[in-house]
Amino acid sequence: MTRPLFLLAASLAVIAQQPGDWTMYHGSYQSTHYSPLNQVTAANVNSLGLQWVFQARSLEKFETTPLVINGVMYLTEAPNNVAALDPATGRVYWMYEHQLPEVTYPCCGKVNRGVAYHDGVIFHGAHDAKVIALDAKNGHKLWETTIIDHREGYALSHAPLIVKDKVIVGTAGGELGIRGALVGLDIKTGKEMWRFQIIPGPGEKGNETWGGDSWKRGGGSIWLTGSYDPELNLTYWGTGNPGPDWNPTVRPGDNLYSDCVLALDPDTGKLKWHFQFTPHDEWDWDAVQTPVLVDMDWRGSRRKAMLWGNRNGFFYVLDRASGEFLMGKPFVKQDWAKGLDDRGRPMLAPGRGPSKQGTKTYPGVQGGTNWYAPAYSPRTGLFYLTAWEDYHSTYFMWDQDYERGKWYTGGGVKAPVPPTRRDPIMKRDTRDGYAAVRALDPKTGNKVWDFPMSDMSESGLLATGADLIFSGNREGHFFALDARTGKLLWTRYLGGQVIASPITYLVNGRQFVSIAAGTSLFTFGLNP
């Protein structure tokens, strides 16, 4: 009985590992956003044509990154609908609509970024803090687990990560006075197997980094999918800002484990190591970026490294086995730190934190980069990210009491650049900052090339085996660059802001590229 089942499971796993599939949110456990597919090249990219469009019904920001597995695409539309469709034509097979309570507490729009897949099951996190398992054949609900009481300000917005027999998911809500958690659920039943509190309670290590009882509302949200190293058996997650965001006087100390990358044992949820990018953060610089896992030569020895472009404006290289800081360097204009010490801790510049009168600081509140995916190509050895250059905010601090279900930020921010832009008219110029697709040499942190744009961009990146970088931007463009030089090779105007990351996959032997823009998903392929 067990053997045939085992064989079937193994063959499904092999199918799911096909290089032509996009099997998880970040493309792979290494989260490099690199695909070896190479049919679309610099020489033929000009014949890339629109194949089909999926039009979401919601007018909410469309942040989905689809999966393509064994000939089926799975994606989410806001707030918490899941669709299975034909990746060749865009025709929908089934749609699951999660019924939300009247009031939920997403900080910044009822967005959702995607799903996870394992062995015929789709896993989805919803704004009411529920994780839902769906039969991938028909969208039938198999189980549902409530992680936490959403009325306390919690929501789920990221795609879960599947590691062995666990579904791993974390809680958003860093602006609502939450105390974040990462949870491991049993993949078959949804039963909670472990829980790691991002903000440690009394008696737990790290609680001493919070003055008084400020840990109770300490934030530490999780709103982006992590990575996994099967050899080390460690899963990596970036954590959000401490709360309240802009009034650090009520939370003296380093405020662990906010603004960290955490390395956890996925079987037990036990913390192996942590690295805090912005101790005692005063600017809302969540470390909610993609942990990019790369094995590389580092000053004479082979290292299992982690590359990290942080919202605080620094690019980091860490040893992902030990958490050792290897290097850090600013990749955009910043004036809050004089540099990093030899353990990677920022050496603060005086007077850069929020104030009652307002303090103008670089980078601005959306950071030097943010949650949208960077990429790494093993062919070029370069790290690529979307950078917000020459961009500042004015940070204000004021006193605020916590109230359940309300924003608890202890201040505010004024920025000449809006956090997102739906207006089709560009109402500013680059004097207040601009975005660039930026290539860095991970060995030095030095810029290798730059593709500057007129406005900001919240688009992630995709690197391919033909040395192309695909990205989009807030203006509504989708384009391809030469991964070695940054030269623009191809662009199409899709007319709606890109707030997602592109993917590529094979269908019937042809390479397709998909990107969400505006309220639609656009899929391109080479015209025959």
Added chain:
Amino acid sequence: MVTAAFLSAQEESSSAITNPFNTAEDRADGARTYLSQCASCHGRDGKGGQGTPDLTTGVFKRASSDEGLFALVNKGIPGTAMPGFNLNSRQIWQTLAYIRSLSPATGVRRVTGDPARGAQLFRANGCAKCHDSGNAPALPASARYQSAEEIRRAVTDPSDSVQSQYWRMRGVTTSGQTVTGQRLNEDTFSVQFLDESGRLRSIRKSELSKYEIIRTSPMPSFQGKFSPQQMDDLTAYLISGGSR
């Protein structure tokens, strides 16, 4: 913690925060929030009624500082019909900026001039030629949320703060032709503009060897051309938005 709270309260009294969101644009956004959240009790004009206080007198019974008013909107007033509002801080500040602007005696929109005489000045100086053409801010309607100070500055120093939709552009094409006009929109690859002949045009930046944005205003300065009384009259007319 008690000590810390006491210290922060003292700090507050010596350097209270003033509303960081108090531009004309903020007040316009605040007006929208006011209409959706506040007007049902306080009236569309802010003058109150049915037991709710008049918000246009410049005197607020429960708080006088911006910070105090912020707390009232955020938390509500226990024992009264005033609830705490689930707005983010930016929305609250903008709404307060709008509410304060409703006070003709004390607000940023306080004027002493005669709007009727201001309207005559507006006509006599030919202002409508541009300001009723679509090529410049429509007046007086678009001055509705401006402060008196902002209006005076715009009249005496028109280039001080030109809204982006009235920026102009100048480009030189790779073949040496100069193109100029009102810059309507722009992205990484192209610029859209209204050229001097009134034609809507879109040009690729790759076809331009030079491109610049001109942020100054073509309007002449009226510095010294009006008496103080005339300036007050004109301001009173413009600030009325044409509605009072």
